[in-house]
Amino acid sequence: MTEHDQTDRQTRPPTDPRTSWATWTTQSIISGPGGVITTEVGPISGDLTVHTTWVDGEARLTVQYTGALDWYTVSGSPVAAADESTARAIHQAMVNGVKAGHGAVAPPPALGG
Numbered sequence: 001m002t003e004h005d006q007t008d009r010q011t012r013p014p015t016d017p018r019t020s021w022a023t024w025t026t027q028s029i030i031s032g033p034g035g036v037i038t039t040e041v042g043p044i045s046g047d048l049t050v051h052t053t054w055v056d057g058e059a060r061l062t063v064q065y066t067g068a069l070d071w072y073t074v075s076g077s078p079v080a081a082a083d084e085s086t087a088r089a090i091h092q093a094m095v096n097g098v099k100a101g102h103g104a105v106a107p108p109p110a111l112g113g
Helices: 084-100
Strands: 021-030 036-038 042-044 047-055 058-065
Touching: 021 084, 047 084, 058 084
Parallel strands: none
Antiparallel strands: 021 047, 036 042, 047 058
């Protein structure tokens, strides 16, 4: 059902995060010492690429060696993200975490937004 404004024109319904999506990729990040922790293989470090997909109200974070085929889930992913701007902030926080190293994991939702 669509809401109407005072002039009886149809207005757009609010965006439902369950039907919206966005994606960001940052390539060639040189990780700090200790790299990033993944679910599948533990810590990885070096020249890395971070990819975030926002869908179903969560940011799904993955990482790979830049130029490789295999993607790994970042430990702590997915992270709750009610909207696209929060998911984008989580992506940037993850990029910063990879740069810092020290066994980076997915940022908590409060730090992403």
